[in-house]
Amino acid sequence: MFDFYFEIPHVIRLILQGLAVIMVIFPIAGACSMAERKVAAWIQDRPGPNRATVPWVAWIPFLGKFLQRLGVFHVMADGGKMMFKEDSLPGHVNKFYFVLAPIVAMIPALTTVVAVPFGAYFDAAGKLIPLGLAPLDIGMLAVFAVSSLGVYSAILAGWASNSKYPFLGSVRASAQLISYELSMTLAVLPVFLWVNAPGTEGTMGFARVVEFQSQPGFLGGMWFGFLMPISAFIFLVALFAETNRQPFDTVESESDLVGSFHTEYGAFKWGLFFVAEYSHMIVGSAVFMLLFGGGWNPLPWVSLATAVDILGTFLPFAHAPLFVGILSIAIFMGKVLAMIFFFMWVRWTLPRFRYDQVMKIGWQKLLPLSIANLLFYAIAIALIQK
Amino acid sequence: MAVITVERKPLTFLERTYLPQIAGGLKTTFKHLIAPKKTLEYPEQRPAIPVGYRGVPTLVKDPNGREKCVSCQLCEFVCPPKAIRITPGEIPADQADRAHVEKGPQAFDIDMLRCIYCGLCQEVCPEEAIFLQNQFSMSGYTRAEMVNDKDRLYELGGTLPDAHHKWDKKKTAEEHGNAH
Numbered sequence: 001m002f003d004f005y006f007e008i009p010h011v012i013r014l015i016l017q018g019l020a021v022i023m024v025i026f027p028i029a030g031a032c033s034m035a036e037r038k039v040a041a042w043i044q045d046r047p048g049p050n051r052a053t054v055p056w057v058a059w060i061p062f063l064g065k066f067l068q069r070l071g072v073f074h075v076m077a078d079g080g081k082m083m084f085k086e087d088s089l090p091g092h093v094n095k096f097y098f099v100l101a102p103i104v105a106m107i108p109a110l111t112t113v114v115a116v117p118f119g120a121y122f123d124a125a126g127k128l129i130p131l132g133l134a135p136l137d138i139g140m141l142a143v144f145a146v147s148s149l150g151v152y153s154a155i156l157a158g159w160a161s162n163s164k165y166p167f168l169g170s171v172r173a174s175a176q177l178i179s180y181e182l183s184m185t186l187a188v189l190p191v192f193l194w195v196n197a198p199g200t201e202g203t204m205g206f207a208r209v210v211e212f213q214s215q216p217g218f219l220g221g222m223w224f225g226f227l228m229p230i231s232a233f234i235f236l237v238a239l240f241a242e243t244n245r246q247p248f249d250t251v252e253s254e255s256d257l258v259g260s261f262h263t264e265y266g267a268f269k270w271g272l273f274f275v276a277e278y279s280h281m282i283v284g285s286a287v288f289m290l291l292f293g294g295g296w297n298p299l300p301w302v303s304l305a306t307a308v309d310i311l312g313t314f315l316p317f318a319h320a321p322l323f324v325g326i327l328s329i330a331i332f333m334g335k336v337l338a339m340i341f342f343f344m345w346v347r348w349t350l351p352r353f354r355y356d357q358v359m360k361i362g363w364q365k366l367l368p369l370s371i372a373n374l375l376f377y378a379i380a381i382a383l384i385q386k
Numbered sequence: 387m388a389v390i391t392v393e394r395k396p397l398t399f400l401e402r403t404y405l406p407q408i409a410g411g412l413k414t415t416f417k418h419l420i421a422p423k424k425t426l427e428y429p430e431q432r433p434a435i436p437v438g439y440r441g442v443p444t445l446v447k448d449p450n451g452r453e454k455c456v457s458c459q460l461c462e463f464v465c466p467p468k469a470i471r472i473t474p475g476e477i478p479a480d481q482a483d484r485a486h487v488e489k490g491p492q493a494f495d496i497d498m499l500r501c502i503y504c505g506l507c508q509e510v511c512p513e514e515a516i517f518l519q520n521q522f523s524m525s526g527y528t529r530a531e532m533v534n535d536k537d538r539l540y541e542l543g544g545t546l547p548d549a550h551h552k553w554d555k556k557k558t559a560e561e562h563g564n565a566h
Contacts, residue, residue, distance in 0.1 A: 043415045045424040345419075349411040 017133055021113055029278035032340060034075045039344040049074040082271040090161075090264050097160035102265070102272035105153030108146045109279035115142035116286050117207050119296055119329035120304060121321040128305075130207035131325055139205040140192065143287055144185060147242070150280060151177040154251065157273070158261040169260025172355060173251040176241055179362035180248075184238035186370035187231045190377035191224050191291050197385050206287070210295030214303030221301035225292035230373045232292040234366055239284045241362065243277065246347035250355045285339035286332070293335055296328035304328055440505045440518040443496055444543030445536070451545065452481075454515035457489040461507035461516055469500035470507060486557045494536040498524050513552070517543065 008016075034049070041048025049071040057073070058064045067073070089095060116139070117132035136142055151174050158170020195212050196202050213223050225232040241248040252260045262273045289295060297303045308324055317323050353361065400406050426433055435441070448454050457474040475492025477484050484490070507516050521542060526532045534542070 039419070042419045042423075045418055045421060047423045047425065047427065050427075345412060345415060346408075349415045350408060 014133070018114075021133055022110060025110065025113060025279055025282060026275065028282060029275040030075050030079055032278040032281070033078065033274060034071055035340070036344050036347075037074070038071055039341065040348055043345070043348040052077045079271070082268050085267045087267040087269065092162050093264060094160040094162060097156050098264075099269070101153050101157035101160060101261075102269045102276070104156055105150060105276035106272050106279075108149040108153075109276040109283070112143045112147045112283045113279075115139045115146075115206075116283060116290065117205075117210075117295075118286065118332050119325055120207070120210070121325040121328065122305070122308075122319075123321065128207070128211060130210075131329065132207075135205065135207065137203050137205050139203075139207075140188060140287075140291075141204050143283070144181075147280065147283065148177065148181055150276065153273075153276070154261045157265070161261065161264040163264055165258045166261045166263045169251055169263070173244065173261060176244075176248065176251060176358060176362070179359060180238040180241035180366070183234050183362065183366040183370040184242065186367075186374050187234035187238065188291060189374050190228050190231050190381070193378060193381050194224075194227075194385075206290040206295070209291055210297070213294045214297050214305065216303075218301070221303065223292060223294040223297075223300050225294075226300065228292070228373075228377065230369065231377070232288075234370045234373065235288060235292065237361075237366060239288060240343070240346070241358070243280045243284055243343075245281065245343055247350040247353050248358055249352060250358050281340055281343055282336060285336045285343070289332065289335045289339060293339075296332040298331050304331070435520040435522070439520055439522075440503050440508075442498065442521040442524055442534075442542060443501060443503075443505075443507055443516055443518050443539075444521075445494060445515055445539040446517055446543040446546045447540065448548045448551070449545060452484055453490055453540075454513045454548075455491050455494065456487055456513055456515075457491040458512065460510045460512065464506045464510045466504060466506065467500040467502050469497045469502075471495045471497070484553070486560060487553050491536060494539060496534045496539065498532045498534060499529060514546075514548065514550075517546065519543065 006013075038048045047069075050069045052071070052073040053064070053068040054073055054076075057067060089098065114133045115136045117130035117135065119131040120128050121131065123129050154170045154173035154177075156170075158166040158168075158173070161167070191209060192204060195208050209224070213221070215221060219227075240246075244251045252262075262270055265273065294300060298307045304324070304327075308319060308327070311327075312319055315323075445453075445455055457472055459472050459474065462470045462472045471493075472491050472495075473493040474489050477487055477490050503518065505518050508518050519542070524532065
């Protein structure tokens, strides 16, 4: 059925796949800004944005009204506004780096997606084939390496803005990102220590991590979030800090830094920073779900293979690779979106930490905790797997 | 006065981790997330106007549909921002049942750009002809649009119940002599 697709030259196929993924990530990042407004409104007992509509959608009797109430079209209104308003370039900035900064923000945010598998299917032999742009063996390393480049956009933007508060904001951003990167990396290590059991082929890829969480048995089907709760917790906290989300958004703290590094930005360049932030969140949530949340397995102790077998009892096409692929992507996207909802939920619950508190939590609390955690699991894994 | 020293308890370990507090906060916000919304969706849903609300000043007619204002200009004089401008005039000849009322306004303009909604005009009016009613939003594209003329004021005001029928009583008294 899809043979024609595999006859296209490999390079073009990769470009098509890449575009397809960007076409998904970019709108989701946009929709997240909408969801953020909606969640904020609901938590504050408001209905939220619900007015914008498009004529021919408004004519659909029930759905049109529902979509309008959900504020779906405000995404287009917001995006359209950013697209068409004047893209001003202040006179006092360093033009080249000023324009470069939002691009530098966007590139790592979208590049990290390459290493993240977002679904899987079973081939004819029943072997699990992960779906992803590049099934890299260095998965986790690639994500860490590229995503931390995002800090350069904050530094560039703050410095090129040639203005006091953006500069202070970018200094904060870089300090915060560096502080939490360390505990994040240390928190992830136990997972890979456990996955790279002696005698197996070494890998830093995500697919193997998910495979490890979909084994039969009580311990095999256990997600790493249950097996290594401290790791998951440290990773989650560090993720909040890395993506500059509340309660760690000292970078953007509007009351003391105006809008931080994007103060001087407007229109689409500002929008790019925004989309980059949400893309970071999406990729970060995806990584969290792959490492600690079971990836594309629907429930703890219920792996994708089991779920497909159960569905197969009443759906004749349940074992078709296409169906399994779509099912796994849907499950995974559902988890990632739930995670993003959690980000927003926390944002509208917690007040921001002071900058000194952020530093204190990072260096004096999380880092020792993650080192202790690593030591504990290193010894435990050495004893179990010897 | 006795000074009571309140002992500040040291935080427990759990409290210092801050996690139970976060969980509690998340619970509270989640309750609000699913709770019914507390806001009005304004143009469709209007707030209930409390009794005694001072909205846009209007002129009212009596239950027989007759103009109540007698153009005494007290409101014009009392108006602190000088928003009211009245041109007094005679009662038109075709209104025979009002002929005993000496005057009526020929023109009655309230400049809503000046009005401060203080309600002194309503308070001072001996005829109960001017009322600050429930309308709370006034908008226009030009300054001229923001001046309410007599027709507009009556349109906004409508008719309010009136127990006195002061001028009818006066007329009867004039025609039949005083009762006492």
